[in-house]
Amino acid sequence: MDRILVVDTINKAGETVSLSGWIDTIRAHGKIVFIDLRDRSGIIQLVGTKDMLGAVHCEDVIKLDGIVKKRPDKMVNPNIKTGTVEIEVTKLVVLNKSKELPLPIDTDGYEVDESIRLKYRYLDLRRSRMARNIRLRSDTTLYIRNWLNKEGFVEIETPILTKTTPEGARDFIVPSRLQKGKFYALPQSPQQYKQLLMVSGFEKYFQIVRCFRDEDPRKDRAYGEFTQLDMEMSFVTQNDIMELTERLFTDLVKKLFPQKHITQTPWPRIPHKESVAKYGNDKPDLRKNKNDPNELAFAWIIDFPLFNKQTKEDFYHGSGKAEFAPSHHMFTAPHPDDIALLDTEPLKVRGLQHDLSLNGFEVGGGSIRIHQPEIQSKVFDLIGFTNTQKSEFKHMLEAFTFGVPPHGGIAPGIDRFLMAALGEKSVREVIAFPASSGGTISVMDAPSEVTNGQLSELGISVSSQHAKK
């Protein structure tokens, strides 16, 4: 007999069915025993004799045959989807026994020490809250893919083993075996690749992509890696980008988070200067009632300054003597009204940058990019790039000599959006296997040591490493 899901028994009263799943709870009353069987669709009550059901334990994996019985009105359980029926077990096989779990999974889990939850993450994900979060994450990315596909977007994968990129965070580096002494860097974002794809003529690109930054974590920022919806479009204005993003997320919320309501539409667009003056930051929390778990307050922040005063001693790519640093990144286009100021008062130049704020979190940022080589070159000069540093980006300047369309994009963060949409307090609650603050993934005990053999194959000196013999 083919296995069916517990939720599919509801209209099968009188039929014999086969079910498989985990034992959720056991209620033994002497000769009669009730068991809640759990599978991916929910739970259902099994009934049987002590002889039939007496030997199993919670979280055992079982397979059973049984007859679907309609429950008498008095015995209906309105709290579960399958509460109008139950299964009279006629045959039961234990496929795998379970020891007592090292943590409770019938609660929301917030009360359990997170290091234990992460060590046994595969069990933590059995709890209904976490299973729901992970499923809604899947639903979200699927919805986005379908929505963008209908809009004419193409999803294109870009390299993970790539080159250090000028994003400003610390890179993860990976030694190269074939090019000894050289290193790949994991991308902090696919920024340059997606711009090159505009030169290729795809016009509308997206990628749901992992980005890597070796910076200390926060509750809204997991250690090491995060996922963003990376988008880039040709022949668009900043307004086009904001409107498209707004339509996408409005449709998404309506479809997948129907209990949520968006505070204000269209989303307010606040100049950077005004946001700082009025709210003290560039990611204001515009919720009317911050205690309402169903309120989502989006806001755009625009008119960022193109440059900030350089403060870092060790500017990216080794430049240390620049007076100005890009406030977004070096490919952001200056506001067309401010082009002349590039030569006179660079700090007054506004950039065509747009950040997306949601409930006080920055959930995305983007810009119209520079597509004129001479302006790009001027920006390089202003941020203090030497000729050597400029040559690191000559592929961009060269590409822009072969017919580049004006283009721009945005990259909303999937983790932070889901954190807000699901009302979670940490992005780790929407990630299946997040790293701890110490950068470890304890369920796999990563990172781990490597052998001297592995190191020497990479041309890395063994003596200086804490390697296994």
Next chain:
RNA sequence: GGGGUCGUAGCUCAACUGGUUAGAGCGUUUCCCUGUCAAGGAAAAGGCCGCGGGUUCGAAUCCCGUCGAUCCCGCCA
């Protein structure tokens, strides 16, 4: 890199100004119970008090160090 908080049973927590044999709830195990649905009742098992050093007649408790977790600052366009 810096600061705060935390670390006691499988889980969540108590244990007073240092003082008998470190307790409770949940879970687990055994027994009783034929309609429960977080079933109920009875009993039992279960502890390197994170780790190392120190102070003291005596340390879960005080001190120093260390490891780990988490939050914040730096950092993260």
